Every structure is written in C-alpha cells, then in structure tokens.
Amino acid sequence: METILIVDDEKNYLVVLEALLGPEGYETITTDNARDALRLVRESDLDLVITDIKMPGMNGMVLLEECKKIKPELPVIMMTAYGTIEMAVEAMKNQAYDYITKPFQNEQLKLTVKKALDNYRLIKQNKLLSEALSDRFKFGNIIGKSKPMIEIFDSISKLAQARASVLITGPSGTGKELIAKAIHYNSPRKDRPFISVNCGALTETLLESELFGHEKGAFTGAVAMKKGRFELSDRGTLFLDEIGDMPPPLQVKLLRVLQEMEFERVGGTRTIKVDVRVLSASNRNIKEDVANELFREDLFYRLNVMNIEVPPLRERIDDIPLLVKHFIEKYRGDEGKSKIELSPDVWKVLYNYSWPGNIRELENVIERAVVLNPGGLISLEDLPEELAGAEVEFDVERFIPPNVPMPEALEQIEEKLIRRALAQCNNVQSHAAEMLGITKSLIQHKMKKYSIVV
Ligand SMILES: Nc1ncnc2c1ncn2[C@@H]1O[C@H](COP(=O)(O)OP(=O)(O)OP(=O)(O)O)[C@@H](O)[C@H]1O
Ligand SMILES: [Mg+2]
Structure with missing residues (x-):
C-alpha cells in the first residue's frame, strides 16, 4: 500500500x-x-x-x-x-x-x-x-558496463559453472587474464588453485617440465623431483597464457593430457591422473595459425570448446569513465581524499585516442597522471606526449545508423551524452549541466524524461 x-x-x-x-x-x-x-x-x-x-x-x-x-x-x-x-x-x-x-x-x-x-x-x-546491474559492473575487479562487457560478464557466469575448456582471445592488455581468474573464482573450483603458465616465455624443454614436472635426474640440472603445473592445479584451474606460442611438439603432449587427463613427469614412468580445468588465452589469431599449420587443429578445438572474445578498448569507450575512476582510486594512495578530476580536454583525448595497448595502457596513463599531479585537476600536460599530441577527430557519422528515425536518433544521442556527462562529474548535476552547456533545470527535466537516476 x-x-x-x-x-x-x-x-x-x-x-x-x-x-x-x-x-x-x-x-x-x-x-x-x-x-x-x-x-x-x-x-x-x-x-x-x-x-x-x-x-x-x-x-x-x-x-x-x-x-x-x-x-x-x-x-x-x-x-x-x-x-x-x-x-x-x-x-x-x-x-x-x-x-x-x-x-x-x-x-x-x-x-x-x-x-x-x-x-x-x-x-x-x-x-x-x-x-x-552495478554488481555486475564489478566482476571481482573487472570494470565495465559497455554492451560487450555486459555480455562478457554473462559469459563468465555461465562458463564458470561448466567444465569445458575456454579460449579467451583479444588484443594485448584487454583483460584476458582477469577474465580467466573471474571464471575460476566464480566456479565450483574456486577453493582450489588457479595456476597460470606463460607458454610464450619459456624454451620448449623448460616449458615441458614446467607443465608436467620432472623426476630427479631427468636432465642435467634436475637435482630434485619437481611437480608440474598440471599436477599443482589438480581439481583447480590451469591458465595457459599465450597458448599460440606453444611449440608444436608440446602441442601434441598437451592434446593427450587434455583428452585423457593423465601424463608422466619428464623422465618418469608413473602415470599421474589429474582433474584440471584448462583455460587459455591468446592475442594472436589462432584460427589463422591453424590455417597456416602453425597450430594443431585438433588442439585448437579442444581448447576452444567455448570462446570469449574481448574487444579492444576503442570499441567500448563507454567503459572509459568507470575505468578512469577505478584507476584513480587504485593509484591515488590514502593521503588527502580530495577529489581528482580530469579537465575536459583530457576526457576528449581519452575518448579519441586509439589505445593500442588497451586497458593496460589506460591504466599506465592514469597511474602516471596521478603521480605527476597528486590531487586536483589532471590536465593535458600530465598525459604522455603521444596522447596529448594525438590529433582529435570526431566523426559523428560513424555513430549514427543510417535507417533510424531522426528524432529517435537525436534522443538516443542526447541520453548518452547526459549519462556520460553525469558519469564524468560524479553525478553532480550542476557540473554535468555546465559541461553540456545547458541549465540545471533542463538537465533535470531530461533526466526525468530518460528515467536517469543517479
Ligand atoms: N576490465 C578491466 N577492469 C579493470 N582492470 C582491467 C580490465 N581489463 C584489464 N585490466 C587491467 O589491465 C591490465 C592488463 O590486463 P590483463 O593482464 O588481464 O590483459 P591481457 O589481455 O591478459 O593482456 P596480454 O595479452 O598482454 O597478456 C591488468 O593490470 C588488469 O588489471
Ligand atoms: Mg595476459
């Protein structure tokens, strides 16, 4: 009532x-x-x-x-x-x-x-x-509310409950490892280990013993028995990073382990049985590698039972304000909890830059700016040269689908801009209105119209 x-x-x-x-x-x-x-x-x-x-x-x-x-x-x-x-x-x-x-x-x-x-x-x-929804923005510490990220959060929830292998693909610095961890920590295996191996960083022999372990005396320098990552992640999750770099002979061995969940340590004869969920990631296009016979097709299908594709940052710029806020909080330290704001020029650059290094690059940029300018307003001078100097070009045509009725398109753009301004101004309506160049009562009217609640 x-x-x-x-x-x-x-x-x-x-x-x-x-x-x-x-x-x-x-x-x-x-x-x-x-x-x-x-x-x-x-x-x-x-x-x-x-x-x-x-x-x-x-x-x-x-x-x-x-x-x-x-x-x-x-x-x-x-x-x-x-x-x-x-x-x-x-x-x-x-x-x-x-x-x-x-x-x-x-x-x-x-x-x-x-x-x-x-x-x-x-x-x-x-x-x-x-x-x-805002609970889902934060999947552990994965920040994002853009459409592709919401879809990724959904995939994480669903895939976490499954046992099948997941291949996570996407350019460098887009958060593939974070996503792998989120899958593990939301899965029934969360109380068991999450272990990761970078398949691109080791020589073939070292990688083999890293993955499967070795017996004492298996090779020169093997002074003691060592368990491999497969064994250590028993009943947990093994994350094979940069899987595309795995040398072909090891690809064969890996395939067998994935199929049978058993192996021998290097130099050993005893068969070790494990129950490991395998997640893998690559910033290379593995399908292409398969076509070029650089990567085994049968292994690819084993690893890629399910797939998450992470888009580059420039394709989800809606996430930029949340990420910026997140990284400011992360790097500002405890002293002086005063506000740190970004000047409008800085926002413009952040939105328009192409972000070849993706979120990792954005994180570095914000860390640097916070250190250079502890407290107060972050301005263009606090950005690295390649960003501050980047030519800013804003191509409206790209964002408007050709067949949407114009009044509708106008409303959608207006709503997006209002939401963006509010997000950038910590939801302070008068600041957002100023940023948009409209009066406070007009922004309030529009917020009512679009049911924007802050
Ligand atoms: N959505 C996100 N929210 C918060 N932090 C993120 C997000 N995505 C990535 N990061 C941060 O960016 C950095 C790079 O992420 P991560 O190592 O997971 O990327 P990657 O895709 O594995 O990159 P690479 O291919 O280079 O290994 C990390 O410090 C991570 O914490
Ligand atoms: Mg990585």
Missing part, C-alpha cells in the same frame, strides 16, 4: 484530503506542521508528500527543500491558493513534482496523485535494476 503524507495547517484540508484519498486505496498520514512532516519523511517509508505552501513556522517551500535533501526522489506536490501561484512555479524549479491550486477539483487531484506515485514507482524500479 502506498503511503501519502498530507501537510496543512488548516485542519479542514487534512480531513478533506484524507476522505478523498483513503477510498482510493492509499494510506494517509496527516500533520499540521512542517517540523513533524520532516520527521515523518525521515523515519517513515513514504511514497508521496502533499504540502500546503503557506504555513506558520516552517513553510512548504522550506519543507520541500529539506525533503529533497533527505530523499531526493520522493515526490512532493505543493498546494497553493490562487494568488500564490508564483510560489508554486518557484517550487517546481526546486523539484516539486507538481502543484495544485486550492480549491481543487477532486478528479484532478486524484489524477495528479496517481501520476506522482506511478512515476515514483518507476524511479524505484529503475534504481533496483541499476543496482543489480
């Missing part, structure tokens, strides 16, 4: 409104003064406040202002007698939901109340939804 607080110093109105709204199925609470009203706003779970403007003591305008401080989204309807309509209009600027003039038409009042409550319900629903 929805609860409406009615505030008026004239008790008649309280009685009339209760009599009108009660039978509509609302719960009503009444008070004749703004002080009590504020306490009720703070302590009770209200869905709507209807308040008179002219009251002795604290008036309705102040009550509205205070309400907005406590619960910014709670709708407030102002009641006003003829002659004080200007005040009501003023109240609208201060985010009153609507106003009604006394004496009011019953039907009109009921309609206004219904609209306010419907709208509030929607805002609450959206808020819940975005909270549920």
Whole structure:
C-alpha cells in the first residue's frame, strides 16, 4: 500500500484530503506542521508528500527543500491558493513534482496523485535494476558496463559453472587474464588453485617440465623431483597464457593430457591422473595459425570448446569513465581524499585516442597522471606526449545508423551524452549541466524524461 503524507495547517484540508484519498486505496498520514512532516519523511517509508505552501513556522517551500535533501526522489506536490501561484512555479524549479491550486477539483487531484506515485514507482524500479546491474559492473575487479562487457560478464557466469575448456582471445592488455581468474573464482573450483603458465616465455624443454614436472635426474640440472603445473592445479584451474606460442611438439603432449587427463613427469614412468580445468588465452589469431599449420587443429578445438572474445578498448569507450575512476582510486594512495578530476580536454583525448595497448595502457596513463599531479585537476600536460599530441577527430557519422528515425536518433544521442556527462562529474548535476552547456533545470527535466537516476 502506498503511503501519502498530507501537510496543512488548516485542519479542514487534512480531513478533506484524507476522505478523498483513503477510498482510493492509499494510506494517509496527516500533520499540521512542517517540523513533524520532516520527521515523518525521515523515519517513515513514504511514497508521496502533499504540502500546503503557506504555513506558520516552517513553510512548504522550506519543507520541500529539506525533503529533497533527505530523499531526493520522493515526490512532493505543493498546494497553493490562487494568488500564490508564483510560489508554486518557484517550487517546481526546486523539484516539486507538481502543484495544485486550492480549491481543487477532486478528479484532478486524484489524477495528479496517481501520476506522482506511478512515476515514483518507476524511479524505484529503475534504481533496483541499476543496482543489480552495478554488481555486475564489478566482476571481482573487472570494470565495465559497455554492451560487450555486459555480455562478457554473462559469459563468465555461465562458463564458470561448466567444465569445458575456454579460449579467451583479444588484443594485448584487454583483460584476458582477469577474465580467466573471474571464471575460476566464480566456479565450483574456486577453493582450489588457479595456476597460470606463460607458454610464450619459456624454451620448449623448460616449458615441458614446467607443465608436467620432472623426476630427479631427468636432465642435467634436475637435482630434485619437481611437480608440474598440471599436477599443482589438480581439481583447480590451469591458465595457459599465450597458448599460440606453444611449440608444436608440446602441442601434441598437451592434446593427450587434455583428452585423457593423465601424463608422466619428464623422465618418469608413473602415470599421474589429474582433474584440471584448462583455460587459455591468446592475442594472436589462432584460427589463422591453424590455417597456416602453425597450430594443431585438433588442439585448437579442444581448447576452444567455448570462446570469449574481448574487444579492444576503442570499441567500448563507454567503459572509459568507470575505468578512469577505478584507476584513480587504485593509484591515488590514502593521503588527502580530495577529489581528482580530469579537465575536459583530457576526457576528449581519452575518448579519441586509439589505445593500442588497451586497458593496460589506460591504466599506465592514469597511474602516471596521478603521480605527476597528486590531487586536483589532471590536465593535458600530465598525459604522455603521444596522447596529448594525438590529433582529435570526431566523426559523428560513424555513430549514427543510417535507417533510424531522426528524432529517435537525436534522443538516443542526447541520453548518452547526459549519462556520460553525469558519469564524468560524479553525478553532480550542476557540473554535468555546465559541461553540456545547458541549465540545471533542463538537465533535470531530461533526466526525468530518460528515467536517469543517479
Ligand atoms: N576490465 C578491466 N577492469 C579493470 N582492470 C582491467 C580490465 N581489463 C584489464 N585490466 C587491467 O589491465 C591490465 C592488463 O590486463 P590483463 O593482464 O588481464 O590483459 P591481457 O589481455 O591478459 O593482456 P596480454 O595479452 O598482454 O597478456 C591488468 O593490470 C588488469 O588489471
Ligand atoms: Mg595476459
């Protein structure tokens, strides 16, 4: 049941409104003064406040202002007698939901109340939804809310429950290892080890003994028995990084292990059985390597039972504000918790740069800027030369699909820009409005229109 607080110093109105709204199925609470009203706003779970403007003591305008401080989204309807309509209009600027003039038409009042409550319900629903989503923004420490990242989060949740091998492909620095870890730590194997091997960093012999271990005396220098990573990750997850660099003879051995889950240590005869889930990653196009016979096709299919493809950063620039915030927090240290902001030119560069090194590069750029400029405003001088000097070109045509009706396209672009401005300004509406070059009341109006809740 929805609860409406009615505030008026004239008790008649309280009685009339209760009599009108009660039978509509609302719960009503009444008070004749703004002080009590504020306490009720703070302590009770209200869905709507209807308040008179002219009251002795604290008036309705102040009550509205205070309400907005406590619960910014709670709708407030102002009641006003003829002659004080200007005040009501003023109240609208201060985010009153609507106003009604006394004496009011019953039907009109009921309609206004219904609209306010419907709208509030929607805002609450959206808020819940975005909270549920924001949990997913952070998959462990994987930051992202762009469409491709949301899809990757979904894949991680699903693949975590499976046993099959997953090949994670994508350019360098896009977070492949983070994703592999997220799969492991969301899987039933999470309490067992996650072990990673870089297949590109070792010679063939070393890699072999690294993977499968060796017996004492297996080769010169093998002074003691050593367990390999396959053995160490038993019942856990083994992450084979840069799998595309694995030497062909080892590819054969790996295939057998994947098929049979058993092997011998180098120089040993005893068969060791394991239960290992294998994830692998590559920034090379392995399919091409297969076509060129550099990589075994049968192994490729074993590893690639499921696939996650991570797009480069320039294809998901929506993630930039969240990532920037995340890295600022990571590198700012504890001292002086004042805000660190980026100048508009810096944002422009960050959005337009091509990011060949992807998130790793963005992380380095932010770390450097935070160190060079501890606190305050990060400006162009704090960026490395290749970024600060990058020619910024903004090609609008690229972003507008050809067949979308124009008003719709315009709205979509407007909504995106507003969301971006808010994200960049820590949701401070007046700053976002300034960034967009519009008034605060206009941004608020648009936020209502697009159901943007901050
Ligand atoms: N979505 C993300 N959120 C937060 N940090 C990220 C994200 N993606 C990558 N990073 C950070 O970027 C760096 C590179 O990530 P990672 O090592 O997982 O990339 P990679 O794809 O394995 O790169 P390479 O192919 O060069 O090995 C790491 O420091 C990681 O923490
Ligand atoms: Mg990596």
